[in-house]
Amino acid sequence: MSESVLRASGLRKLYPSGDRTLEVLQGVELAVGAGESVSVRGESGSGKSTLLNILAGLDRPDAGELWWGSEAAHQLSLGELTARRGRFLGMVFQSYYLIPELDAAANVLMGARVVGRAGAAERDRTATLLQRVGLADRGHHLPSQLSGGERQRVAVARALMNHPAVILADEPTGNLDERTGDSIIDLLLGICAEEKAALVLVTHNPAHAKKTSRQLALKNGQMGHG
Amino acid sequence: MPWYFYLALKQLFPSGRLSFITAIATIGIMLGVTLMLMVTSIMGGFGFQMGRMIIDTQGEIQISSPTPIDASRAAAIEKVLAAAPEVMASAPYLKGVVMLDHASQPAFPFIQGFEFERMKKVIPLNRYLLAGSLDDLDDDSVILSSILARTIGARIGDMVSIYSPLMLERMKRDDIMLPREVRVAGVFEVGHQQLDSSTVLCSLRLMQDLYGLDRQFHGYNVRLQPGADVAAVASRLNQALPPGVQAFTWLESNAEFQSIITFEQNMIFFLMAFIVLVATFSITISLLMAVLRKTREIGLLGAMGGGAREVALCFCVQGLFLGTVGTGLGLALGFTLLHYRDNIVHFVAKLTVGQETFVKFYQFSALPAHTVTKDVVFIIVFTLIASTLAGLIPAWRAARLKPVEALRSE
Known part of the structure; x- marks a missing residue:
């Protein structure tokens, strides 16, 4: 495996639950190499989304280390994480x-605007990405004029806008029918490979998980092979 | 363009048009600003008209002395006035109180005596003359204010008797002085209740006879060149006038009246400001609704690398923008309504009490308005600050949202 980007x-x-404390993640270990795709499966409530939020720097762990490339993300404040997040990673959500x-x-x-870059190069990249996700002629359509699958393709293009090192996808096919979902996963894997971006895919779907280069499962707060 | 500014504009104008809720908030601000501008301008109009009326009846500056001014002091004062380039005209006056009687209807009006030929250049009395003519005025005639004339039932050509305080002085010395019989040569009305109810104008000579002041008088009314700085001229005159003689600006002479007008204007401004404040709540509510509706988008912006400060700015910009547009539209509507105010007043009067009754009752046929730049600037600044603050509450709420929680919200 190449050097870890994540x-x-x-x-x-830990989450407080009444007079008890729930330990959702219990010493999770994870390393993702550049361009590698990793799937994480697990039952509802197993902590998949919590893990993804921590990996994205949206939430802080109670203990442990998080490295974004060579940068110790666990030592950064939430503000510093926000400032770096847009350039380091892209996110794709179920909705x-x-x-x-x-x-x-x-x-x-908008992905580029938020990090302060929206020049000619970014406009060109927008056009390229829209073409790559098969929406070259739908650029001027509002989300309300697009189907669910088309909206998710736009979201994939947006996540890749800033040449991120990592894409975190949280059940990206959860709201789509099986055929559309399959095409989205194929698109996501293909485009991440082309862009040499690592992919962490949280999914319930075993078929989708199998398409990634490495399958992991989160069980009882600990990461294992899926 | 920063992303928060871009997104703010996009959210204000989805599909290029102002959204309905945003339009309602803008209309609220617009109406508040319109009302504030109109009320302050009309109040200012009454104050301005009163000021103009005072200047028209006194001149911009009054020169007076605690003791009557004799010929030698008058010569010194005239020399000072002649040397001041801002002084356009001046006229000596003598004032006091007399008892007036006509057909057994007594009254105790103020009386002012003028040198009419000089006074015409200081006070445009012709403008306020309801009946009679200044050309008919001599040392045996008077001009009465309109309400006074009505009260004692005097008309043009009627004879009235004037009893002066000098008669009492003479009586103490067992000297009988008969009342002066004078003819009513004219009736004037300036639109000021106090002046119109109890004022008599006469020649300086007649007034000197009534008060026993041979060739003496109390002071001068001074008219300045248009645009002259009244306070500065009064100050310069005071440095040159003989001892005991002082120049007062019309504002100083009517300080109490002016302070009441200013107090009224400030109170109206204060009350009107609440209307704008209430209107800004519509901005707060519309933006708070936007924050609630867009909670997950706010979370997404955080996930994309947007900071809490920038998210807050996105909503602040919207508040400021709504305030700016509302203020602009409000000023435009306000100035338009002010321009057509008389047409509107007459239209409403026609529909209700009838135009003649309206003019008779309110004693004006045109609604005065005077807009001061300072007031307009204050309205703009006040509304923009209030609108931005109105946007701060939803902005603060949006900034406090943690992306991870915002993304989870339903």
Whole structure:
């Protein structure tokens, strides 16, 4: 395996539940190499989304280390993580989360705008990405004018806008029918490989998980082979 | 363009048009600003008209002395006035109180005596003359204010009797002085209740006879060149006038009246400001609704690398923008309504009490308005600050949302 672009070591996350404390993550170890695709499966409530949020720097672990490339992300404040997040990683969500007032192209370009870059190069990349996800002629369509699968393609293009080292996808096919879901996973894997971006795919679907280069499972707060 | 500014504009104008909720909030601000501008302008109009009326009846500056001014002091004052380039005209005056009687209807009006030929250049009395003519005025005639004339039932050509305080002085010395019989040569009305109810104008000579002041008088009314700085001219005159003689600006002479007008204007401004404040709540509510509706989008922006400060700015910009547009539209509507105010007033009067009754009752046929730049600037600044603050509450709420929790929200 190549050098890790994303590494978590001994991650622990506790949640208070009444008079007890739930330990959702119990020393999770994870290392993802550049361009590698990893799937994480697990039952509902097993902590998959919590793990993804911690890996994205949206949430902080109670213990453990998180490395974004060579940077110790666990030592950064939430503000510092926010400032670095847009350039380091892209996220794809189950519910797409497109901005309804922006058309498809503007949604993709928004990824660059947020990190302060929206010049000619970024506009060119928007066009390239839309073409790559098969929506070259739908750039001026609002999210409400797109199907679920098309919206998720826009979300994939947006996640890749800033040439991220890592894509974190949280059940990206959860709201799609099987055939559309398959095409989205194929697109995600293909485009990540082309862009040499690592992919962490959280999914319930074993068939989708099998398409990644490494399958992991989260069980009882600990990571194992899937 | 920063992303939060771009997104703010996109959220305000989805599909290029102002959203319905945003439009309602903007209309609220617009109406508040319109009302504030109109009320302050009309209040200012009444104050301005009163000020103009005072200047028209006194001049911009009054020169007076505690003791009557004799010929030698008058010559010194005239020399000072002649040397001041800002002084356009001046006229000596003598004032006091008399008892007036006509057909057994007594009254105790103020009386002012003028040198009419000089006074015409200081006070445009012709403008306020309801009946009679200044050309008919001599040392045996007077001009009465309108309400006074009505009260004692005097008309043009009627004879009225004037009893002066000098008669009492003479009586103490067992000297009988008969009342002066004078003819009513004119009736004037300036639109000021106090002046119109109890004022008599006469020649300086007649007034000197009534008060026993041979060739003496109390002071001068001074008219300045248009645009002259009244306070500065009064200050310069005071440095040059003889001892005991002082120049007062019309504002100083009517300080109490002016302070009441200013107090009224400030109170109206204060009350009107609440209307704008209430209107800004519509911005707060519309933006708070936007924050609630867009909670997951706010989470997404955080996940994409957008900071809490930038998310807050996105909503602040929207508040500021709504305030700016509302203020602009409000000023435009306000100035338009002010321009057509008389047409509107007459239209409403026609529909309700009838135009003649309206003019008779309110004693004006045109609604005065005077807009001061300072007031307009204050309205703009106040509304923009209030609108931005109105946007701060939802902005603060949006900034406090943690992306991870916002993304989870239903």
